[in-house]
Amino acid sequence: MPATSTMRHGRRKPQTLRKKLEEEEEAERQKTASALGLDGKHARSAAEAEERSKAKETLKAKKILESYQKREQGVVQSLAGLLGPVGGDEGTVGISEEKHQEVKYVTRDMIDAGKRVVTISDTTGPGKIVLTTDLSNLESATPANSTLEPKSYADDAENKEEMPKATIHRGIIKLNLRNLHKCTVVVKCKIITGTVEISHCDDLTLLVEGDDATVATIQADLCSNLDIQFHDSPSGKNVPLRVRDTNSGPTTTLFWGQDKDDRVFHAGVSNLRVRTFRDGYVDLETRSDYLQNGAKAVGNATAEEVQFVTSVVDDNFLTEKLLKPGEVKGSVPMTEREFKELEEKKSKIQEAIDEKLKDVVKVQGDENGVERSVSNTGSVGVDQLSSSGSDAGGVIEEVYASATKEEIDSIVAYCEDQKAKGNEAFASGEYAQAVLFYTIALDRAADLPDASEIADLLSGGDSSKDPIPQLFKRHVVLSNRSASFLKMGHHEKALKDGTEAEILDPTYVKGIFRKGLALHAIGRYEEAISSLAVAQKIEPKNKQIKQALQFAEVRMQQEIRKRMES
Numbered sequence: 335m336p337a338t339s340t341m342r343h344g345r346r347k348p349q350t351l352r353k354k355l356e357e358e359e360e361a362e363r364q365k366t367a368s369a370l371g372l373d374g375k376h377a378r379s380a381a382e383a384e385e386r387s388k389a390k391e392t393l394k395a396k397k398i399l400e401s402y403q404k405r406e407q408g409v410v411q412s413l414a415g416l417l418g419p420v421g422g423d424e425g426t427v428g429i430s431e432e433k434h435q436e437v438k439y440v441t442r443d444m445i446d447a448g449k450r451v452v453t454i455s456d457t458t459g460p461g462k463i464v465l466t467t468d469l470s471n472l473e474s475a476t477p478a479n480s481t482l483e484p485k486s487y488a489d490d491a492e493n494k495e496e497m498p499k500a501t502i503h504r505g506i507i508k509l510n511l512r513n514l515h516k517c518t519v520v521v522k523c524k525i526i527t528g529t530v531e532i533s534h535c536d537d538l539t540l541l542v543e544g545d546d547a548t549v550a551t552i553q554a555d556l557c558s559n560l561d562i563q564f565h566d567s568p569s570g571k572n573v574p575l576r577v578r579d580t581n582s583g584p585t586t587t588l589f590w591g592q593d594k595d596d597r598v599f600h601a602g603v604s605n606l607r608v609r610t611f612r613d614g615y616v617d618l619e620t621r622s623d624y625l626q627n628g629a630k631a632v633g634n635a636t637a638e639e640v641q642f643v644t645s646v647v648d649d650n651f652l653t654e655k656l657l658k659p660g661e662v663k664g665s666v667p668m669t670e671r672e673f674k675e676l677e678e679k680k681s682k683i684q685e686a687i688d689e690k691l692k693d694v695v696k697v698q699g700d701e702n703g704v705e706r707s708v709s710n711t712g713s714v715g716v717d718q719l720s721s722s723g724s725d726a727g728g729v730i731e732e733v734y735a736s737a738t739k740e741e742i743d744s745i746v747a748y749c750e751d752q753k754a755k756g757n758e759a760f761a762s763g764e765y766a767q768a769v770l771f772y773t774i775a776l777d778r779a780a781d782l783p784d785a786s787e788i789a790d791l792l793s794g795g796d797s798s799k800d801p802i803p804q805l806f807k808r809h810v811v812l813s814n815r816s817a818s819f820l821k822m823g824h825h826e827k828a829l830k831d832g833t834e835a836e837i838l839d840p841t842y843v844k845g846i847f848r849k850g851l852a853l854h855a856i857g858r859y860e861e862a863i864s865s866l867a868v869a870q871k872i873e874p875k876n877k878q879i880k881q882a883l884q885f886a887e888v889r890m891q892q893e894i895r896k897r898m899e900s
Contacts, residue, residue, distance in 0.1 A: 398823075398824065398826070401823060408448065408449070408766075409448065409449055409450055409451050409507075409766060409767075410449060410451045410452075410453055411444075411445050411446055411449035411450075411451065411452050411453065412453045412455065413440065413444065413452065413453065413454050413455070414454075414455045414456040414457065415456055415457050416438045416440075416454065416457050416461075416463055417438060417457045417458060417459050417460075417461035417463065417517055418457060418458050418459075418461075419456070419457070419458065420456050420457065420458050420513060420515065436460075436461055436462065437461065437462045437463075437464065438461065438462070438463045438464070439464045439466055440452070440454075440463065440464065440465045440466060440469065441466050441468045441469065442468050442469060442471060442472055445469070445472060445506075450472060450506050450507040450508075450526075450767075451506065451507050451508045451509075451510070452465070452469075452506050452508070452509050452510070453509075453510040453511075453512065454509075454510070454511050454512075454514065454519065455510070455511070455512040455513050455514070456512070456513045456514075457513075457514055457515070457517065458514075458515040458516055458517070459515065459516040459517030459518075459537075460516050460517065461517050461518075462517065462518045462519075462520060463517060463518070463519045463520070464519075464520040464522065465506075465509070465519070465520065465521050465522060465523045466522055466523060467522045467523055467544065467546050468523070469505065469506055469523035469524075470504055470505050470523045470524040470546045471504055472504060472505060472506060473502050473503070473504060503526055503755065504524060505523055505524030505525055505526050505546075505548075506523060506524070506525055506526065507525070507526050507527055507767070507770070508525065508526075508527050508529050508530075508531070509521065509525055509529070509530045509531070510530075510531045510533075511530065511531070511532045511533070511535060511538070511540070512532075512533050512534060512535070513533075513534045513535065514535045514536075514538050515535065515536045515537060515538070516536070516537045516538075517537075517538060517539075518538075518539040518540075518541060519538065519539070519540050519541070520541045520543065521540070521541065521542045521543070521547045521549060522543060522544045522546060522547055523546055523547065524546045524547070524548050525547075525548055525549055527770070527774070528548050528549055528550030528551055528570045529549075529550070529551050529552075529553070530549055530551070530552045530553075531552075531553045531554075531555075532552065532553070532554040532555070532557060532560065533554070533555045533556055533557065534555075534556050534557065535554075535557045535560065536557065536558050536559055537558075537559045538557065538559070538560055538561070539561040539562075539563070540552075540560070540561070540562045540563065541563050541565060542562075542563065542564050542565065542567040542590070543563075543564075543565035543566065543567055544565075544566070544567065545566075545568060547567045547568070548567075548568055548570065549564075549567065549570075549590070550569065550570025550571075550590075550593075550595060550596055550597075551570070551595070551596075551597055551598075551599070552597075552598045552599065553599045553600075554598065554599070554600040554601075554603050554606070555600070555601050555602055555603070556601070556602040556603070556638060557600075557602075557603045557604075557606075558603070558604045558605055559604075559605045560600075560603055560605070560606050560607070561607045561609075562598060562606070562607070562608045562609070563608075563609045563610075563611060564589075564590040564591070564609070564610045564611065565611045565614075566589065566611065566612060566613070567589065567590045568587075568588060568589060568590065569588040569589055569590050569591070569592050569593040569596050570590075570593060570595055570596055571588055571593040571595065589610070589612070590610060591610050591618065591645070591646035592646070594645070596645065596646065597643050597644070597645045598643065598644040598645070599641060599642070599643050599656075599667070600622070600624070600641075600642050600643075600644065601624065601638060601639060601640060601641045601642065602624055602629075602636075602637070602638030602639070602640075603622070603623075603624055604623050604624060604625065605621070605623055606621065606622040606623065606644070607619070607620070607621050607622075608620050608622070608644055608651060610646075618646065618649075618650065618651050619651070620644060620651035620652075620653065622642065622644060622653045624637065624638065624640065624642065625637065627642055627653060627655065628655070629642075629655075640655065641655070641656040641667070642654065642655055642656065643656055643667065643669060654669040654670070654671060655669065655670070656668065656669055657669065657670060657673060666780055666781055742782060742783065742805060745778060745779070745781050745782055745806070746782070746805060746806050748775075748778050749775040749776075749778050749779050749806045749811075750775075750806075752771045752772070752774045752775035752778065753771070753772065753775045753810070753811050753814070755771040756768045756769075756770075756771030756772040756775065756811070756814060756815075756818075757814065759771055760814065760817070760818055760821075765818045765821040765822050766818075766822065768814070768815075768818045769815055769818045769819065769822070772811050772812075772814055772815040772818065773815070775806075775811050776808060776811055776812070776815075779805075779806045779808055779811075782805045782806060783805070784803075784804060784805050788802070788804065788808065788838070791837060791838070792834050792837055792838075800840070800841075801838070801839040801840070801841055801842070802837075802838050802839065804838065807839075808834075808835075808838055809834075809835040809836075809838035809839040809842050809845055810835075810842070810844075812831045812832070812834050812835040812838070812845065813831070813832065813835040813842065813844045813845040813848055815831050816828045816829075816831035816832040816835065816845070816848040816849070816852065817844075817848055819831065819852075820848060820851055820852060820855070825852050825855040825856050826852075826856070828848060828851070828852040828855075829849060829852035829853060829856065831848075832845055832846070832847075832848040832849030832850075832851075832852055833849055835848070835849070836849055841872065843869050843872045843873050843876070843879075846865055846866075846868050846869040846872070847865075847866070847869045847878075847879055847882070849865050850862045850863075850865035850866035850869060850882060850883075850886070851882060853865060854866075854882065854885065854886050854889070859886050859887075859889045859890040859893060860890060862886045863883065863886045863887060863890060866879060866882055866883040866886055867883065870883055
C-alpha cells in the first residue's frame with residue numbers, strides 16, 4: 335500500500351508543476367499585455383479609441399433618452415380604449431354595451447397625481463369622450479419650496495429674495511389625440527398651453543366649447559374625415575371678463591379666430607372640415623384636403639409631410655402652405671403671404687427712412703480716418719426718425735422694421751409672464767414644467783425684431799466682452815432653463831443653455847456658473863475650472879462658486895492621477 339501511494343503521488347507531481355507553470359506564464363502574459371496596452375483596457379489605435387468614444391457617447395445618450403422618456407411618462411396621463419378597442423367588431427354577438435359606451439366623461443378622478451398632459455388613444459366608437467370643466471380645477475403647481483438655498487440674482491430661478499407664493503395654474507397642460515376612430519371628443523376644460531395634437535385618427539369630430547376651453551393651436555397629422563368645431567370658444571389671447579351681479583362666471587371677450595395666432599396646422603389630412611359657431615349657428619366654415627391643396631412628394635419627403643395652416647384672415651377662413659424652414663429665417667412657421675407682407679412692411683419703412691435721410695452726405699477723412707455723416711439740412715437723429723411717423727404715413731413707429739412698438743411690448747410682456755411662471759414652477763420643484771414655460775418664452779421671443787441678429791450671434795458661438803442689447807433678456811431665461819436641466823440630469827442641454835447665456839451677456843455670472851456646473855457634471859473638468867474661474871472673477875466673494883471651483887479642481891487632480899497610474 336505505501337508503495338502504491340508513493341507511485342500515485344509521483345504521477346500527480348508533474349501535473350501539479352505543469353499547472354503551476356501555466357498559471358505563472360498566463361500571469362506574465364497578462365502583465366506584459368497590460369504594460370503594452372494590449373489588455374483591452376486601453377485602445378490599441380486612434381481608430382479604436384474613436385470607436386470606443388463613440389460607443390460610450392451612444393450609451394450615455396441612450397441612458398439620457400431613457401431617463402427623459404421615464405420623466406416624460408411621469409407627467410403624461412394615458413387613457414386608452416375609453417370607447418372600446420381599436421378594430422373591434424361591433425356586429426359580433428356577445429359584445430356587451432359596456433364595450434362601446436355612448437358617452438365617457440373624463441374628470442379629475444381619472445388623472446393621477448402630477449400628471450397634467452392628457453393622451454387619449456387607441457379607441458373606436460361610435461361614442462363621445464367629454465373632457466369636463468372639472469379638469470380646469472387640476473393644479474399644475476404646488477406651493478413654493480422653502481428648502482431651496484437662497485440666491486441673490488434678479489429674475490433668476492434660484493432667487494435670494496423671498497419667493498412669492500406660487501401662482502396656481504389650473505387645467506391640463508396639453509391634449510394629445512392618437513389613433514381614434516368614429517368618435518367625438520368634446521373639450522370643455524382649460525388647456526394651459528392651448529395646444530391639441532391629433533394624429534392617425536379617422537372619422538373624428540373635435541368640439542371645443544365654452545369659456546374655459548382655451549385651445550389656440552391644433553396640429554393634425556395623417557388623419558382622414560376630421561371635423562373641428564369651435565363653439566363660442568375663446569381665442570388664445572382672450573382675457574376673461576367677469577359679469578357682475580350674475581352667476582354666469584367669466585365671459586369670452588375674444589373668440590377663436592379673432593387673433594392671428596389662432597391656427598390649425600395640418601399635414602397629410604384628407605377631408606378636413608373647420609367651423610366656428612356663435613350662439614349655436616355656423617359663423618365660418620371651410621374644407622381642406624392635402625392632395626387638393628397641392629401637396630406633392632419632393633425628394634425623400636412624401637406628400638403627407640407638406641405642412642398647411644388654416645386660419646381666419648379678413649373674416650374668412652384661408653388655408654395656405656407653410657414655407658419650409660430653409661425658405662425663411664426664424665423659428666416661427668410662416669406662409670408665403672405672411673412673408674411677403676413682412677418684406678413689404680420692411681421695404682416701406684426702409685423707403686421712409688431713406689426719404690428722411692436723402693440729404694445726408696457722407697464725408698470721409700477726419701483726423702482718425704473715420705467716416706462721418708453730415709446733413710445739408712441739419713443733422714437727423716434717432717428722435718427725429720421716431721417722430722417722423724406722420725411724415726411717412728404712419729409707417730415708422732420704431733427703428734425696428736418688422737414690428738410696431740405695441741407689438742413688441744405685447745410680445746415682451748408675454749415672455750415675461752412665461753418666465754415668471756417658469757420661476758414659480760422651479761421654486762416648486764416642478765423642473766420639467768419650468769423647462770416648458772422657459773421654452774415657451776424663448777419661442778415667443780423669436781417673434782421679436784432682434785431675433786435674427788440674436789440667432790446669428792448664437793450660431794457663431796463667439797462671445798463679446800459686453801452684453802448684447804436685447805428687447806427681451808433671453809440670457810436670464812436660458813440660464814434659468816440651464817438650472818432646470820441640471821436638476822433633471824440633462825447636462826448637455828444645460829451646457830448649451832449656459833453657453834448661449836454667456837454669449838448674450840458675458841457679465842451675467844449665473845449663466846457662466848451653470849455652464850461650469852454642466853461641464854463638471856459631464857466630466858470636462860479642465861473646461862469647468864476655466865468657466866468657474868471666470869465666474870469667480872466676476873463675483874470673488876461668492877461661496878457657491880468658490881466651492882464648485884474647489885470640487886472641480888479635486889476631480890481634475892483625481893483624473894490626472896488615474897492617467898498616471900494607467
